[in-house]
């Protein structure tokens with residue numbers, strides 16, 4: 374069975390983990406800082422805070438910019454639910470702005486139409502690994518005095534106009550779940566260039582504890598202060614050692630993903646009613662996902678049947694994503710409904726993610742395409 378995504382772990386990764394297990398620090402030790410510095414250095418950001426997963430990183434970002442009850446945060450509907458859930462954790466209201474039908478990235482014009490006096494921030498999502506139009510997003514954020522947060526969980530290693538993701542917004546959020554470019558098992562990170570945001574993220578990860586050395590000197594070495602409400606969102610040294618070891622392989626990982634995407638792009642030209650997403654010439658795409666739009670109205674097969682028949686041939690497909698506003702929780706809690714984001718809703722019926730991961734061999738990607746052709750050919 375060819376899955377749609379899979380991690381790649383080598384002996385060096387395993388050794389890095391074993392080294393930590395033999396060391397004095399399993400958590401809050403030197404491997405955490407080393408991983409933070411490695412990612413900050415890679416993307417070119419001043420600060421990085423590693424946390425237990427990407428969702429915790431999003432939550433920490435919402436806390437850091439002070440999102441609270443009634444505050445509105447604009448998010449795209451075509452993303453993993455965590456992008457919107459993090460707003461709700463803080464008592465805020467996620468407001469869905471529709472996507473562009475060609476790239477499936479949040480549409481700047483749709484954002485402007487959703488801005489109200491209660492809007493505080495925008496969370497952009499670099500869907501599939503393609504950076505959004507950050508010039509447009511930054512200009513909207515500046516003119517309306519909004520914070521710009523980038524959910525770059527799909528886009529480690531991507532670039533917009535030569536600038537790496539992780540530096541294009543006030544804060545950027547990474548995930549190191551096994552399906553992402555590099556993994557730490559579970560793990561997440563926020564990068565920023567703002568020292569005050571860095572301090573808030575740091576405290577939030579550890580119960581809101583501030584370690585003020587001056588206070589400790591005055592009040593005793595046992596003293597610490599809970600200055601905000603925080604959580605235990607710490608990540609272990611074990612995970613960070615794995616993450617840092619993986620990061621060394623990222624250039625190779627990205628190269629392979631691009632190669633696979635190039636092959637799919639070429640192969641899909643011969644298949645009627647299947648179209649890849651548009652890629653802007655201004656970006657370097659990181660290809661977390663390879664998404665194809667299938668015009669099922671003109672194909673003689675349903676998506677469910679396509680999934681089933683591909684599965685029988687040993688090829689795993691997926692769909693990214695069910696529009697977040699259509700989930701029953703959002704319908705109940707925020708009165709969202711079908712019709713709110715017509716582009717995302719229409720495209721949701723068409724999208725299929727093909728297998729895309731570093732370890733996908735040439736013969737596997739050839740098989741994906743030949744199986745697709747066979748299944749679609751059978752249903753002409």
Ligand SMILES: *Cc1c(COP(=O)(O)O)cnc(C)c1O
Pocket residue numbers: 426427428429452453455456498524526527548549550559560561
């Ligand atoms: C993976 C992902 C997340 C959440 O990351 P976890 O590490 O699984 O919590 C958030 N947003 C997007 C777009 C993702 O793909």
